[in-house]
Amino acid sequence: MTASLKCTNITKLLGGKTVLDNLSLSVIAGEVVSLLGASGSGKTTLLRIIAGLADPDAGEIVLGGRTVWGASGVVPAERRGVGMVFQDYALWPHMTVAKNLSFGLESRRLPAGEIAARVSHALEVTRLGPYRDRYPSELSGGQQQRVAIARCLAARPALMLFDEPLSNLDAALREDMRVEMMDMVRREGITVVYVTHDQAEAMAVSDRIAVMRSGVIAQLDTPQSIYERPADTFVASFIGGFSLLRGSTDSGFFKPASDAGPKILAIGATRGPGTLVVRPEDARPASAFPGNQLTGQVLSRAFQGRCWRLVVTLGGQQLRLDWPEAAAVGSDLPFSLPPERCLVLADQP
Amino acid sequence: MGVAALARGPGRLATAGRRRVLAGVSVTPAIVYAVFAVLLGLPLLLVLVQAVVPGLFDLTAQSTAPSLAPLARALSSSRVAESVLHSLELAATTCVSATMLGGVFALLAQRCNLPFRRFIAVLPWLVFLTPSYLKALAWVLLMSPGGYLVQLGVLPPDVIRAFFGLPGLVFVQTLNLFPLATFVIGSAMAGLGSEYEDAARMAGARPLRIWLRINGPLLMPAIALSLIAIFAEVLSDFGMASTIARVANFRVLTYDIYAAASQYPVDFPMAGSQALILLLLVLAVVTGDRLLRRRADPRLISGRSKSMRVLDLGKWRWPVAGVMLAVATLALFLPLAAIIVRAFTRTLGGGLAWSNVSDGNLLTALTVGSDANTALLRSLAYACCTAIVACLGALVLAVELDRSRTVLKPLVLGLSLGAVAIPGIVLGFGYILMWNRLPVFRDWPFPHYGAGSLLVTGYVAAALPYCLVIIMGAIGQLAPSLSEAARLHGAGRLERLWRITLPLVLLAVATAFLLTLIRTVFELPISQMLIPQSGPPVPPMVTNLFGHDQDGLGSALSLVSMVIAGGGAGLVWLAFSRFARLSPVMSSGAVPT
Numbered sequence: 032m033t034a035s036l037k038c039t040n041i042t043k044l045l046g047g048k049t050v051l052d053n054l055s056l057s058v059i060a061g062e063v064v065s066l067l068g069a070s071g072s073g074k075t076t077l078l079r080i081i082a083g084l085a086d087p088d089a090g091e092i093v094l095g096g097r098t099v100w101g102a103s104g105v106v107p108a109e110r111r112g113v114g115m116v117f118q119d120y121a122l123w124p125h126m127t128v129a130k131n132l133s134f135g136l137e138s139r140r141l142p143a144g145e146i147a148a149r150v151s152h153a154l155e156v157t158r159l160g161p162y163r164d165r166y167p168s169e170l171s172g173g174q175q176q177r178v179a180i181a182r183c184l185a186a187r188p189a190l191m192l193f194d195e196p197l198s199n200l201d202a203a204l205r206e207d208m209r210v211e212m213m214d215m216v217r218r219e220g221i222t223v224v225y226v227t228h229d230q231a232e233a234m235a236v237s238d239r240i241a242v243m244r245s246g247v248i249a250q251l252d253t254p255q256s257i258y259e260r261p262a263d264t265f266v267a268s269f270i271g272g273f274s275l276l277r278g279s280t281d282s283g284f285f286k287p288a289s290d291a292g293p294k295i296l297a298i299g300a301t302r303g304p305g306t307l308v309v310r311p312e313d314a315r316p317a318s319a320f321p322g323n324q325l326t327g328q329v330l331s332r333a334f335q336g337r338c339w340r341l342v343v344t345l346g347g348q349q350l351r352l353d354w355p356e357a358a359a360v361g362s363d364l365p366f367s368l369p370p371e372r373c374l375v376l377a378d379q380p
Numbered sequence: 381m382g383v384a385a386l387a388r389g390p391g392r393l394a395t396a397g398r399r400r401v402l403a404g405v406s407v408t409p410a411i412v413y414a415v416f417a418v419l420l421g422l423p424l425l426l427v428l429v430q431a432v433v434p435g436l437f438d439l440t441a442q443s444t445a446p447s448l449a450p451l452a453r454a455l456s457s458s459r460v461a462e463s464v465l466h467s468l469e470l471a472a473t474t475c476v477s478a479t480m481l482g483g484v485f486a487l488l489a490q491r492c493n494l495p496f497r498r499f500i501a502v503l504p505w506l507v508f509l510t511p512s513y514l515k516a517l518a519w520v521l522l523m524s525p526g527g528y529l530v531q532l533g534v535l536p537p538d539v540i541r542a543f544f545g546l547p548g549l550v551f552v553q554t555l556n557l558f559p560l561a562t563f564v565i566g567s568a569m570a571g572l573g574s575e576y577e578d579a580a581r582m583a584g585a586r587p588l589r590i591w592l593r594i595n596g597p598l599l600m601p602a603i604a605l606s607l608i609a610i611f612a613e614v615l616s617d618f619g620m621a622s623t624i625a626r627v628a629n630f631r632v633l634t635y636d637i638y639a640a641a642s643q644y645p646v647d648f649p650m651a652g653s654q655a656l657i658l659l660l661l662v663l664a665v666v667t668g669d670r671l672l673r674r675r676a677d678p679r680l681i682s683g684r685s686k687s688m689r690v691l692d693l694g695k696w697r698w699p700v701a702g703v704m705l706a707v708a709t710l711a712l713f714l715p716l717a718a719i720i721v722r723a724f725t726r727t728l729g730g731g732l733a734w735s736n737v738s739d740g741n742l743l744t745a746l747t748v749g750s751d752a753n754t755a756l757l758r759s760l761a762y763a764c765c766t767a768i769v770a771c772l773g774a775l776v777l778a779v780e781l782d783r784s785r786t787v788l789k790p791l792v793l794g795l796s797l798g799a800v801a802i803p804g805i806v807l808g809f810g811y812i813l814m815w816n817r818l819p820v821f822r823d824w825p826f827p828h829y830g831a832g833s834l835l836v837t838g839y840v841a842a843a844l845p846y847c848l849v850i851i852m853g854a855i856g857q858l859a860p861s862l863s864e865a866a867r868l869h870g871a872g873r874l875e876r877l878w879r880i881t882l883p884l885v886l887l888a889v890a891t892a893f894l895l896t897l898i899r900t901v902f903e904l905p906i907s908q909m910l911i912p913q914s915g916p917p918v919p920p921m922v923t924n925l926f927g928h929d930q931d932g933l934g935s936a937l938s939l940v941s942m943v944i945a946g947g948g949a950g951l952v953w954l955a956f957s958r959f960a961r962l963s964p965v966m967s968s969g970a971v972p973t
Binding site: 082083084108109110111113114115117118119120121123124125134135138139182186 | 869875880
């Protein structure tokens with residue numbers, strides 16, 4: 032029942048501003064792809080276009096081999112067979128949990144027996160059986176989220192869309208619900224497009240992540256690849272606490288700007304202005320890589336359990352480093368970076 | 381569904397050019413906007429056009445030549461000047477007195493530990509829902525030279541004489557309209573809470589200083605809004621104009637428009653000019669209101685309740701409650717008592733003597749086939765039709781407007797918000813121009829000029845704006861995702877309206893329905909302008925009966941109408957409230973997400 036999705040050259044203008052700019056995206060059947068980006072990057076607009084709740088100005092959308100929006104025609108949202116978990120869940124407050132699940136099946140005039148079977152299955156998968164006769168207002172935030180997922184599961188959609196489904200939950204519940212939600216979705220083998228602005232969430236749920244910037248996809252790759260080799264400084268700045276150190280490269284060496292430190296060995300860009308990507312966990316004692324040593328002044332420190340998170344300054348640029356012990360604020364801290372982890376990205380023109 | 385639905389796809393794919401039409405996105409709004417334009421836009425436009433093209437609807441010498449002559453004639457006429465001056469005089473005085481009374485009422489009812497506080501809080505609503513012309517007629521019964529208060533020797537003849545003039549009109553209008561000020565200022569007070577007051581107390585301010593320096597200035601936008609709303613309401617009022625003001629020979633604009641458009645000799649150009657003057661005055665006031673709302677702090681007029689400190693009046697609480705009940709007596713109970721007494725007596729002059737008591741008037745009003753009873757049944761039928769059509773229309777229009785992103789949305793919203801302030805008499809005049817004179821509409825079979833269907837159409841037009849405001853407010857509270865989720869689950873437009881939107885805004889729809897029902901049974905200006913050939917509904921019949929010394933039957937008819945319409949609406953409301961309490965959605969009144 033799950034389907035592949037192919038969006039080709041999607042363009043959308045809102046109030047004269049280009050929100051999606053000739054964007055293309057392919058999702059294979061059963062895959063989970065996240066759209067990750069800041070507010071205004073166009074991720075929610077793309078999601079609504081895929082759902083059929085908004086129309087693009089140009090392009091083509093093919094779902095399960097059928098064109099659902101294109102020059103040849105359009106399938107309205109009601110008939111696309113797409114499920115969506117909304118940011119606010121959009122549970123109908125005047126219907127019980129069971130009614131919320133059966134509503135869409137009744138709209139499609141399925142036989143009563145099948146409706147009952149689907150509702151029971153979805154309630155069982157989401158462990159909501161005991162709450163079937165409750166109203167949404169009588170459920171906790173986590174339970175409401177499970178109802179929203181169960182409602183989609185009961186409809187057996189070709190594609191499921193998640194619009195920041197965890198943003199309404201508190202931090203403690205968020206991780207539990209994320210694991211539980213993706214377990215259910217993976218078990219059912221449904222194709223998913225997942226919108227979020229939280230890179231940790233995107234990393235955790237996705238097979239691939241599309242990092243979006245101003246209506247285009249800046250990088251589409253697996254979470255590991257994006258983490259290891261961000262395509263450019265925009266993607267690097269959006270991912271997991273990376274620090275960016277401006278400078279220049281020459282023949283495999285990187286030199287920080289403003290003479291903030293000596294040359295160090297690096298990979299990536301080979302010549303000209305560039306930016307060094309520093310992952311906090313890559314910081315090592317100065318003696319570990321004596322040829323790749325830098326010294327910064329400690330600005331602040333915060334205990335994080337496994338380590339201390341230090342903020343150090345190098346020639347006016349700040350770096351975040353994970354350090355095994357508490358360094359004194361104001362002191363100089365020599366540290367080194369493994370050469371193979373020192374990725375330099377060429378500055379964009 | 382999923383792929384199965386997609387498998388049915390190719391045959392069901394609409395072409396790009398047709399897709400919006402097939403998805404039902406373009407056609408329905410066009411129809412809805414067209415209906416709105418015919419009901420409200422066109423009649424008002426005709427009133428404006430008629431004012432500057434006076435010969436347009438002249439049956440003998442039709443002309444499309446624009447001319448400001450009738451307007452100049454109106455402006456230079458001492459009679460019109462007198463009417464305008466009277467209207468402004470009455471509106472300006474009443475808005476101050478009613479705002480003061482309503483503000484004090486709101487303060488005492490909300491902030492003080494009065495006995496019977498809940499009962500006192502309901503009183504402004506009861507006053508507000510009682511039609512103005514009925515209260516005016518009741519005051520005629522009470523204050524006329526042979527009236528009850530003279531018979532009882534309560535008032536000296538000098539006061540009676542002064543009553544039928546500006547002082548009496550201000551007195552009755554103040555009692556009629558102070559609830560508006562209570563609602564507006566009370567809502568602001570509820571939103572204000574007592575935190576600012578507490579902060580001022582901590583800074584050492586005494587109560588008087590707190591009210592002068594803190595609460596007073598914070599409530600100023602609400603006070604100004606109240607002044608403006610009451611000013612516009614008095615300008616537009618036809619109930620008092622056609623009763624006390626007419627008896628007192630105190631000419632005001634609304635009655636002059638009615639007289640020029642409906643009484644022999646009919647003078648459409650004059651009616652049009654005066655309607656234009658009235659519209660411009662109301663427009664100026666509404667514009668002031670808009671500007672003020674833009675500047676007002678929305679938190680203070682949002683009506684959001686905050687906790688507030690209740691002032692302890694100590695030993696004064698009973699006398700204060702007594703004064704408030706006395707105001708309510710003058711505004712509601714005394715007029716109602718006069719109507720009831722008159723309904724159960726033979727003659728006004730016979731007074732309260734036991735020998736004068738009779739059930740004749742009431743029996744006549746209740747006798748099937750009598751003119752009065754026919755008018756009553758007619759009014760109830762018209763009101764039911766109006767409430768159903770207006771609520772359904774407003775619901776569909778509200779849904780359309782809520783999802784609309786076109787330029788028509790602010791236009792229709794602006795027109796409907798403005799239309800709340802449009803005097804009924806002007807709308808009625810617009811209907812006469814449109815359905816009696818305008819080609820195409822003149823010969824339209826349904827609704828047709830002179831038929832009950834046109835009166836119902838007029839009622840619907842008058843009711844649509846406030847039904848729209850009430851229902852739109854409720855729909856605006858719904859997250860768009862609720863309807864979108866239903867759409868993604870395969871529900872079509874109608875199913876979404878019926879199964880998702882309607883149940884969630886049922887409380888607002890029921891409120892609009894009952895309000896329309898009551899208001900329509902007692903709606904005077906449009907009823908008076910568009911009396912069907914089959915016979916009048918209750919309001920014109922009552923004013924007519926009072927004008928022909930049949931005030932006993934008029935009172936009985938009013939009483940029966942009030943009991944049936946008000947009682948019926950009350951029962952429906954009680955039943956609905958009970959149902960609402962049982963439903964968690966209705967009782968919480970909120971989308972839980």
